[in-house]
Amino acid sequence: MATQQVVVVSNSTTANQSTATKNYPVVIKPLNLEGGQCTWCGKYGHSTMICPYLR
Secondary structure, three states: OEEEEEEEEOOOOOOOOOEEEEEEEEOOOOOOOOOOEOOOOOOEOOOHHHOHHHO
């Protein structure tokens, strides 16, 4: 399982200039290229005729 590192930096002049780093687990789904790229939304794995964003 991959982890994503998130860095939070405060821009406030009154805040302490510290950096907090946290690791969060990220689940990366495999890319489905069988359906090709949708010409409407640009995502892979389905065609424009069955685009879930057009429903």
